[in-house]
Amino acid sequence: MADDPFDNMLAQMDRAAEYADVDEGVFERLKHPERTLKVTLPVELESGEVEVFEGYRCQYDGARGPFKGGVRYHPTVTQEEVEALAGWMTWKAALVDLPYGGAKGGVICEPKDLTERDLERLTRRYTEGIRRMIGPEIDVPAPDMNTNPQTMAWMMDTYSMYEGYSVPQVVTGKPLEIGGTPGRVEATGRGVSIVTERLFEYLDRELTDATVAIQGFGNVGSNAAQLLDEMGATVVATSDVTGAAYDPDGLDVAALADHVGAGGLIEEYTAGDTRSEPERSPEDDAELVTNETLLTLDVDVLVPAAIEGVITADNVDDLRAGAIVEAANGPTTVAADEVLSGRDVPVVPDILANAGGVIVSYLEWVQNAQEFSWPLETVNAELERRIGSAFDDTIERYDVGDVPDLRTAAYTLALERTASAHEYRGLFP
Ligand SMILES: NC(=O)C1=CN([C@@H]2O[C@H](COP(=O)(O)OP(=O)(O)OC[C@H]3O[C@@H](n4cnc5c(N)ncnc54)[C@H](O)[C@@H]3O)[C@@H](O)[C@H]2O)C=CC1
Numbered sequence: 224m225a226d227d228p229f230d231n232m233l234a235q236m237d238r239a240a241e242y243a244d245v246d247e248g249v250f251e252r253l254k255h256p257e258r259t260l261k262v263t264l265p266v267e268l269e270s271g272e273v274e275v276f277e278g279y280r281c282q283y284d285g286a287r288g289p290f291k292g293g294v295r296y297h298p299t300v301t302q303e304e305v306e307a308l309a310g311w312m313t314w315k316a317a318l319v320d321l322p323y324g325g326a327k328g329g330v331i332c333e334p335k336d337l338t339e340r341d342l343e344r345l346t347r348r349y350t351e352g353i354r355r356m357i358g359p360e361i362d363v364p365a366p367d368m369n370t371n372p373q374t375m376a377w378m379m380d381t382y383s384m385y386e387g388y389s390v391p392q393v394v395t396g397k398p399l400e401i402g403g404t405p406g407r408v409e410a411t412g413r414g415v416s417i418v419t420e421r422l423f424e425y426l427d428r429e430l431t432d433a434t435v436a437i438q439g440f441g442n443v444g445s446n447a448a449q450l451l452d453e454m455g456a457t458v459v460a461t462s463d464v465t466g467a468a469y470d471p472d473g474l475d476v477a478a479l480a481d482h483v484g485a486g487g488l489i490e491e492y493t494a495g496d497t498r499s500e501p502e503r504s505p506e507d508d509a510e511l512v513t514n515e516t517l518l519t520l521d522v523d524v525l526v527p528a529a530i531e532g533v534i535t536a537d538n539v540d541d542l543r544a545g546a547i548v549e550a551a552n553g554p555t556t557v558a559a560d561e562v563l564s565g566r567d568v569p570v571v572p573d574i575l576a577n578a579g580g581v582i583v584s585y586l587e588w589v590q591n592a593q594e595f596s597w598p599l600e601t602v603n604a605e606l607e608r609r610i611g612s613a614f615d616d617t618i619e620r621y622d623v624g625d626v627p628d629l630r631t632a633a634y635t636l637a638l639e640r641t642a643s644a645h646e647y648r649g650l651f652p
């Protein structure tokens with residue numbers, strides 16, 4: 224990872240500050256997380272060994288409503304990363320106008336070294352650790368990297384055990400059977416595909432002529448790939464931690480999704496590797512390239528959909544993509560942003576591009592509160608309306624002509640909305 228993600232988030236705020244109509248004192252307040260809880264999580268693993276994990280939950284800013292944000296399981300989680308992610312959640316919720324503040328959680332662990340039983344125990348320990356901090360009207364966790372509907376089911380169950388009754392509204396991204404909403408699993412990728420389509424309309428370019436490279440083929444990357452493929456774009460490359468599959472004629476995205484869905488790795492899918500011949504579509508002649516090469520491919524759209532800090536001062540001069548749509552949180556450093564902005568490469572910022580997940584989480588939370596469920600068509604239509612409206616707001620702010628790029632336009636709106644909530648509520652108790 225290039226720069227410290229928290230410093231990067233602060234630098235993004237600073238870049239927007241000169242254009243945002245925000246009181247200086249309130250702006251200073253917004254540069255600090257409200258609180259971060261660090262928890263120690265002893266877990267007896269299935270192997271019989273006891274391992275002590277460390278986890279965090281950061282509530283960054285709650286002026287606009289209950290805290291909201293995912294939980295990440297990853298070996299590189301740090302307190303600063305969780306705080307940056309919680310800050311980005313705050314600006315995201317404000318930009319897409321949800322009645323939420325921003326939060327994020329993380330546990331330092333390598334999920335692929337843990338059994339399903341270990342993951343359940345770890346999740347229950349973590350939920351117990353942060354349960355004093357969360358609640359349907361207080362702070363509502365959701366999935367992020369390496370967590371999924373099953374993780375949310377364990378969290379909901381653990382929280383409910385302590386309350387003595389079922390509390391589905393305490394987390395979102397749950398399985399349908401226990402109060403999840405149709406459409407949440409695909410929501411972030413769907414949002415990415417919608418904003419990409421809207422960007423192309425704005426730029427007066429045809430998405431059906433476009434080539435796309437997507438770094439990361441997890442929940443977000445794989446759904447974005449499949450939806451962009453359905454919209455007629457040509458997905459030429461995608462990756463996981465083992466490397467990237469690249470085919471200039473276009474990947475067979477559905478076959479790749481089947482391969483990865485069955486637990487396969489990207490490196491096993493590419494030409495020259497016979498381990499996955501039965502799963503690989505005979506037409507797919509993908510070669511294995513590195514993640515670094517994927518980022519520098521000559522494509523119309525680059526979609527970073529893995530981790531933060533991958534587009535930096537070190538590689539930005541090699542980037543050839545015509546546009547960037549940030550599905551991951553924090554993939555671009557401010558130093559790289561300045562170069563891209565100078566080159567007029569449009570970058571749809573994370574707080575807009577990946578907001579589909581939290582939008583549909585909000586719709587799940589509302590359905591839980593109503594004790595009512597909506598059909599998929601209603602959820603998808605509401606997602607499209609809300610993310611489309613945030614896209615329009617961002618473009619309208621950008622078209623005023625003073626801000627250098629779309630990220631600064633989006634931050635200007637998010638900071639003004641959050642600051643305004645602080646001003647109405649007052650800074651002091
Ligand atoms: N899941 C969600 O609803 C949302 C996720 N995001 C963001 O999207 C990004 C991806 O999240 P998910 O798809 O949920 O995670 P995931 O765990 O389902 O998938 C992550 C993907 O990235 C790959 N990856 C991990 N480290 C990598 C590295 N160093 N280099 C290249 N590839 C690497 C993994 O192999 C996997 O293909 C994260 O930045 C997350 O914060 C943002 C909004 C919502």
Ligand SMILES: O=C(O)CCC(=O)C(=O)O
Nearest residue numbers: 292293365367580581584
């Ligand atoms: O669905 C949510 O509440 C949050 C998703 C998330 O963690 C994110 O947008 O980064």
